[in-house]
Amino acid sequence: MMKSGLLAAAAVLALTAGVSADPVDEQLVIDGQEMITRAKAPEGHPFDEVLSGWLYREAETRKLEEDSFDNPGMLSVEEGEEIWNTVEGTAGKSCASCHDDAADTMAGIAANYPKWDPDAKRPINIELQINKCREENMGAEPYAFDKSGQKELTAYIKHQSLGDPVSVDLSQGEMQQWWERGKDVYYTRTGQLNLSCASCHEQNNGNYIRADHLSQGQVNGFPTYRLKTGLTSLHNRFRGCVRDTRAEIPKAFSDDLMALETYVTWRGTGLSVETPSVRQ
Amino acid sequence: MRRWTTLAVAASVSMLATSAFAADVPPKEVAFGDDGVTASLTGTPGDPKHGAEVFKSRKLGNCLACHANEEMSGELFHGTVGPALDGVADRYDEGYLRAIVVNAKAIFTEETVMPGFYSLDLGADVAEEFQGKTILSAQDVEDVVAYLETLKE
Numbered sequence: 001m002m003k004s005g006l007l008a009a010a011a012v013l014a015l016t017a018g019v020s021a022d023p024v025d026e027q028l029v030i031d032g033q034e035m036i037t038r039a040k041a042p043e044g045h046p047f048d049e050v051l052s053g054w055l056y057r058e059a060e061t062r063k064l065e066e067d068s069f070d071n072p073g074m075l076s077v078e079e080g081e082e083i084w085n086t087v088e089g090t091a092g093k094s095c096a097s098c099h100d101d102a103a104d105t106m107a108g109i110a111a112n113y114p115k116w117d118p119d120a121k122r123p124i125n126i127e128l129q130i131n132k133c134r135e136e137n138m139g140a141e142p143y144a145f146d147k148s149g150q151k152e153l154t155a156y157i158k159h160q161s162l163g164d165p166v167s168v169d170l171s172q173g174e175m176q177q178w179w180e181r182g183k184d185v186y187y188t189r190t191g192q193l194n195l196s197c198a199s200c201h202e203q204n205n206g207n208y209i210r211a212d213h214l215s216q217g218q219v220n221g222f223p224t225y226r227l228k229t230g231l232t233s234l235h236n237r238f239r240g241c242v243r244d245t246r247a248e249i250p251k252a253f254s255d256d257l258m259a260l261e262t263y264v265t266w267r268g269t270g271l272s273v274e275t276p277s278v279r280q
Numbered sequence: 281m282r283r284w285t286t287l288a289v290a291a292s293v294s295m296l297a298t299s300a301f302a303a304d305v306p307p308k309e310v311a312f313g314d315d316g317v318t319a320s321l322t323g324t325p326g327d328p329k330h331g332a333e334v335f336k337s338r339k340l341g342n343c344l345a346c347h348a349n350e351e352m353s354g355e356l357f358h359g360t361v362g363p364a365l366d367g368v369a370d371r372y373d374e375g376y377l378r379a380i381v382v383n384a385k386a387i388f389t390e391e392t393v394m395p396g397f398y399s400l401d402l403g404a405d406v407a408e409e410f411q412g413k414t415i416l417s418a419q420d421v422e423d424v425v426a427y428l429e430t431l432k433e
Contacts, residue, residue, distance in 0.1 A: 021360075188403075188404055189403040189404065190403040190404045190405050190406075191402070191403045191404075191405065191406055191407065191410070192395070192402050192403070192406050192407070192410040192413070192415060193395045193403070193415070194395055194396070194401070194402055194403035195393060195395070195403065196403075199393040200393075203391075203393060204361050204393065207359070207360045207361045208357070208358075208359050208360045208361070209345050209346060209359045209361055210342075210344065210345045210357045210358075210359050211356070211357040214361075243407075245403060246406065246407050246410045247403060247404065247405040247406060247407055248405045248406070248407050248408070249407075
């Protein structure tokens, strides 16, 4: 076969390839509250519409998220609440000592993270803000990645924004530059398999990679409850996706991953915070 | 595509080159011609039975991750990232099948998500254990190509 013939054949096949299974057309309602799982994409976004990962999951998995009594992730949120009220560190304070009832003081807060931190001169997420308060305000050790209740406390704080639309303020500090850097990370092909985030979540969302229905890779449900592994932090998920390309696994909260979190959070602008979402 | 001619020249040189397996054509010296990669990478005929294993195995080709394949309907979960491979041998000659498996980017476009299974044109930050290594060995490629050759309708 001649090369030109081959390319023509490939072009035809590209059109018929990927019998894509559409995400479901359903409404996510959690305890009577409607969630935004489809939103018009912000300007400059590669898609017209941004979609929650919930729409790509199986019926049983979707159902678990609809009722907080069924959602296994809610146990972790309760653990987070206990930590919120536990005194720790040399200052003899708990989170509640300063922030009182999280239902009031933390309502809507996490929907606007990552935020610019003028002290650290970089974007910080909820995990890093917790560590900041532990070190500066409680006289306690910062949590190590994924340890000692970091995921649970983060889930508790994010849950106080349940339903609120995600929105990052790129006008603060150098957020725009970090967004650019995150975009570079997103489109950089890594590892022996030579794939980028976009290879799977942009070029192929809606397709199956083995058993997995590829979503847009949105972050609005994190920390998420995964049926296989339990409560899972965002940076753990990032690290897993990068590892699967057979690349060096980046460090949690490293500059690259904070830039990536900033960029990917922006890619989900307008979606409701679903923490703790339920995923496979 | 520059690569096609330069690599064709490299090919004759590669016959003299030695590598771990003296008979294997090293990844950088695989010759892409108008009919794809027509020369065997090893000189040993491919074994379609082992090729089927390479095709299925998540540790080896994991081709099922992206391609459906009727002939393996006994296996659960066929991906849809790439086209179904039923009857693929009717569509392509052996040389093209080998070329696609060796380095799909040289055949389709740089944008393709299909990994190059016998290529050192890898992504950034390759994990240490995989550095300088191809995904499949030369013989695995020959075997999987022999298996693809059996997919006729």
